Amino acid sequence: MIVKICGITLPSQAKEISEYGADYIGVITYPKSPRYIGIERIKEIKENLKNSKLVAVVVNPILEQALELLNIADFIQFHGDEDLDFVKKFPKNRVIKAIRVKNESDLEKIKTFKNEDITVLVDAFKEGVYGGTGEMIDLNLLKKITDVYDKVIISGGLSETNLKEILNHVKPYGVDASSKLEVSPGVKDLDKVKKFIDIAKNR
Numbered sequence: 001m002i003v004k005i006c007g008i009t010l011p012s013q014a015k016e017i018s019e020y021g022a023d024y025i026g027v028i029t030y031p032k033s034p035r036y037i038g039i040e041r042i043k044e045i046k047e048n049l050k051n052s053k054l055v056a057v058v059v060n061p062i063l064e065q066a067l068e069l070l071n072i073a074d075f076i077q078f079h080g081d082e083d084l085d086f087v088k089k090f091p092k093n094r095v096i097k098a099i100r101v102k103n104e105s106d107l108e109k110i111k112t113f114k115n116e117d118i119t120v121l122v123d124a125f126k127e128g129v130y131g132g133t134g135e136m137i138d139l140n141l142l143k144k145i146t147d148v149y150d151k152v153i154i155s156g157g158l159s160e161t162n163l164k165e166i167l168n169h170v171k172p173y174g175v176d177a178s179s180k181l182e183v184s185p186g187v188k189d190l191d192k193v194k195k196f197i198d199i200a201k202n203r
């Protein structure tokens with residue numbers, strides 16, 4: 001199972017978390033996020049990764065900005081309102097499309113990306129906030145989502161305390177966590193991160 005730890009801001013923490021076995025390390029390039037970091041810091045983080053891939057999280061970027069990030073990062077994660085036509089401008093093996101789900105009607109959106117074989121990350125919808133909210137997706141809905149598509153990374157309020165129970169109900173392609181593993185926005189509690197990765201990897 002793919003494990004993504006998101007919202008990393010410190011190169012030293014990126015190094016540690018990479019050594020714990022995280023597959024993907026996510027950095028937030030959305031200026032309104034409390035976890036925002038700029039290009040120079042992103043490059044520094046990339047240099048500190050062991051075997052992990054770097055994921056640049058963007059929100060409604062212009063094409064040039066997204067392409068520039070793909071010169072540094074291994075993947076780009078579209079976490080805004082980007083539509084399929086925009087996402088298809090990028091190599092599909094380097095793209096993750098986040099979909100903030102509210103209810104079952106969002107299954108149709110997921111299927112649209114499934115039809116193009118694009119990896120989807122599902123996050124909980126919260127009005128006015130794009131991500132890193134700690135809000136959870138209802139477990140029954142998560143089950144329907146993972147039944148519909150096998151290339152889904154689940155996220156939204158995942159932590160070292162709830163992951164085991166969630167994975168008893170759903171078998172996703174990957175898991176992603178951020179705010180519930182933090183001491184403060186952008187600073188991770190490394191014990192929690194290690195526990196989270198160990199749980200996911202031992203499933």
Ligand SMILES: O=C(O)c1ccccc1NCC(=O)[C@H](O)[C@H](O)COP(=O)(O)O
Nearest residue numbers: 006033130131132133134156157178179
């Ligand atoms: O983390 C942010 O501040 C953020 C801001 C804008 C867009 C996306 C953002 N985070 C994206 C992530 O991949 C998070 O890991 C995901 O939203 C889950 O967050 P959490 O519920 O805090 O685990």
